[in-house]
Amino acid sequence: MYASRNLSKCTKDCLCLFVCPTGATNTETGQIDSSRCLDGCRLCVDACPSKAIFLVMDEYPEPAPKDAASASKMMDLCSSRFAQEKAAAAIAASSDEPGLKKLTEALRQSLRITAEDCAREAGFMLPQSEPVRALMEELESS
Amino acid sequence: MRVMEQNIHESLPVIFSNLQKASEKQQNYDSAEHFGKLSEKYYQDAVSGDLRTIKDMIVTDISSMADIQSLAGENGDRGILRALRWGGKVAAIQKSLIDRYLSKGEALTEGKEIFLCEACGFIFLGNAVPGLCPVCKAPSSRFTKVGK
Ligand code: SF4
Ligand code: SF4
Numbered sequence: 184m185y186a187s188r189n190l191s192k193c194t195k196d197c198l199c200l201f202v203c204p205t206g207a208t209n210t211e212t213g214q215i216d217s218s219r220c221l222d223g224c225r226l227c228v229d230a231c232p233s234k235a236i237f238l239v240m241d242e243y244p245e246p247a248p249k250d251a252a253s254a255s256k257m258m259d260l261c262s263s264r265f266a267q268e269k270a271a272a273a274i275a276a277s278s279d280e281p282g283l284k285k286l287t288e289a290l291r292q293s294l295r296i297t298a299e300d301c302a303r304e305a306g307f308m309l310p311q312s313e314p315v316r317a318l319m320e321e322l323e324s325s
Numbered sequence: 326m327r328v329m330e331q332n333i334h335e336s337l338p339v340i341f342s343n344l345q346k347a348s349e350k351q352q353n354y355d356s357a358e359h360f361g362k363l364s365e366k367y368y369q370d371a372v373s374g375d376l377r378t379i380k381d382m383i384v385t386d387i388s389s390m391a392d393i394q395s396l397a398g399e400n401g402d403r404g405i406l407r408a409l410r411w412g413g414k415v416a417a418i419q420k421s422l423i424d425r426y427l428s429k430g431e432a433l434t435e436g437k438e439i440f441l442c443e444a445c446g447f448i449f450l451g452n453a454v455p456g457l458c459p460v461c462k463a464p465s466s467r468f469t470k471v472g473k
Contacts, residue, residue, distance in 0.1 A: 187352060191466070217352075239352050250400045256393045257405060258332035260386060260412075265339050267382050270374030277373070282434035286426055289439045289448050289471040290379070290419055296446035297412050298336070299343035304408040307340045310348050310356060318340070321329055 184238050185220040186227055188213065192235035199227035199236060245313060249306040261301035268294035337367035376423050383420045387413060411445045414460045418448055439471040 188199075190213055199208040199215075207219035208227050215227075215236070228236045268291050275287040306314040333340070341364035348357035390409050397405035426433050433450070440449040445461035454468045 249405075250396075250402065253393060253396050253400060253402060253405055255330065255332065256389070256396065257408070258330065258336060260389060260393065261339055262332045262335040263382060263386055263389075265336055266371070267379045269369075269371035270379050273371045273374035274376065280431055282431040283426065285434055285439055285472045286422060287374075287376075289441055290422070292441050292471065293415060293419060293446035293448050295339065295342065296441075296443065297415050298339040299346070300408045300412060300445070302336060302340045302343050304402075304405045307343060308347065308404075310344045310351070310353070310360070315344065318333070325329070 184223050184240055185217040186215050186225065186236050187217070187239050188215050189235045189237065190214070192233050193231075194233045194235070196232055198230045198232060202226040202230045243309055243311050246306075246309055248313075249304075254305040257301045257305035261298045261305065264294050264298035264301060268298060338364045341367070376427060380420055380423045380427075383416050383423075387416050387420075390416070411461050415446045415448075418460075422448060422450065440468045441471050443467050443469060 186207070188208075193213070203209070203226065204224070205219045205221060207216045207221075210216050217239075223238075225238060228238060271287040271290040271294060275284050275291060278284050278287065306312070307318070309315065341360045345357045345360035345364060348354070348360055390413050394406065394409050397409065422433075437450050438452060440451070440454050441447070442449075442458040442461065442463055444463040444467045445458060447458050447460040448471075449455050449468070454465045454470075456465050457463070458467065
């Protein structure tokens with residue numbers, strides 16, 4: 184576990200510089216030096232008046248397994264949304280009308296985000312989870 | 326060897342771009358890059374597209390969302406219910422934009438910008454970024470402008 188700064192929230196008040204025992208918060212990039220951060224210390228997290236610092240985990244708990252029937256239906260929805268994304272991309276690439284180009288480009292991106300949400304809720308949310316490990320193994324063996 | 330489900334196989338670019346975003350949030354940038362490459366590797370362009378066909382598919386999706394909703398309700402899967410609530414609203418907006426384009430043509434977007442909520446996919450046609458996403462309540466910082 185190590186501390187990380189949300190740079191858009193940091194007001195450079197510098198309280199984190201005073202409390203950090205290793206100087207990890209004092210860097211020229213503005214980001215905290217994770218290699219010097221003490222696992223689980225969190226002094227800077229509590230000291231920051233702007234709530235700009237959070238802890239990044241190294242390990243994540245295994246999510247609850249998804250019901251197979253719902254997961255499969257979410258993947259059907261995912262592939263349908265993705266097919267529409269590709270159709271929108273084809274229109275955006277071939278059209279000369281600026282309005283249609285812009286609209287289909289927006290649809291393309293919007294459809295990808297909604298398709299990703301379906302995949303996420305079908306069980307592919309966390310990179311470190313069992314469904315993702317199983318998928319990677321399947322791909323490697325095929 | 327287990328044969329991969331068709332719907333998973335077709336969706337690999339989406340599964341991987343989602344894992345790319347998740348890895349970025351975890352600040353695992355090597356892993357993010359790896360998933361990004363896999364997402365591109367499995368992507369195949371569609372040959373062509375048609376607005377009316379997209380619209381018909383959206384209508385079908387909206388009705389299948391209702392079926393999944395009752396199943397997820399029985400299982401108490403709040404994650405799926407949340408995804409369907411956002412996804413249903415966004416699908417309705419996608420469909421209405423297509424309808425409006427089909428009736429108004431190029432006049433629809435004239436003098437207007439399109440903004441996209443990166444959290445839920447909500448599309449906003451207007452002159453300024455919304456203060457809050459009406460679908461998922463993400464702040465204006467999650468919006469990006471589409472195109473130039
Ligand atoms: S205490 Fe918080 S606001 Fe101040 S410099 Fe550190 S991260 Fe930024
Ligand atoms: S968690 Fe502790 S060691 Fe790590 S940056 Fe913050 S104050 Fe320094």
